[in-house]
Amino acid sequence: MRQLPILTLLLALLVGGCNTLPDASDAGLQAIAPNIYVEPAMDTMTRTRLIQTLAEAERAISTMYGSVRSRPPVYACVTANCYIHLGGTYGSNAEALDDRILLSPAGLNWHFIAHEWAHVELFSRMTPRAWQQLPQWFNEGLAVAISQEPEYSENAWQYLLTANLPRPGDGELQGLRTLPQWMDAVNFYQQQVQARQIAGGMGVSPVYTAAGHAVRNWLATAGNQGLLVLIQRMNAGEPFAAVYPVTPR
Ligand SMILES: [Zn+2]
Secondary structure, three states: OOOOOHHHHHHHHHHHOOOOOOOOOOOOOEEEEOOEEEOOOOOHHHHHHHHHHHHHHHHHHHHHHOOOOOOOOEEEOOOHHHHHHOOOOOOOOEEEEOOEEEEOHHHOOHHHHHHHHHHHHHHHHOOHHHHHHOOHHHHHHHHHHHHOOHHHOHHHHHHHHHOOOOOOOHHHHHOOOOHHHHHHHHHHHHHHHHHHOOOOOOOOOHHHHHHHHHHHHHHHHHHHHHHHHHHHHHHOOOOHHHHOOOOOO
16 A cells, blocks of 8 residues: 555645755755756666656656646655655655655656656646646646556556445545545545455555546547646636536637
């Protein structure tokens, strides 16, 4: 079972601006490439892999949007001390603080980076008003669709169905508009699944998986262009309910 998806804190942090990372040099990190800063103890092989991993995450953003507008600096730790000292939450793999991505020793993985970057990229493309009106379930579902995290894949969705594990229905999912509503549902369903998990069963997060499934289905019809139009129409002042799930023209 994965730890709590702390990734979702991004929204609150971006909106609230209550948590900031220090400058890389102040944090004692070394620059190894543009926008990549690492704990000095990181070995050469890991540094090389991290640069490749970041490029892979960028390709995922670009594949969805056709371009990449945001360039979030990435801070990568190889010790838990570094991660916690910089503001990471114990037990999480990665977090976005302000417009920067903080990676734990377990977070050096393109899926985690792409998930965080997906939030930052979407934020960069929306007006503050549109961003505030964007439902959390869609923001997370899109991040899941872009980052292709295996834990929240279509296979994971099929497992939820086959094993008949507790999961939110469409109406319930789409009612998760705010971050507190989202977090409450994530925690509730994780507890439900943990209580019924069959021995050796595949660990899943029903709410993230359901959000990814819903957004992937929508994208299959609306396409990448549909996402761009959705953003454009929300930026122009239309409510989310007017542009989803209607396929944009
Ligand atoms: Zn997220």
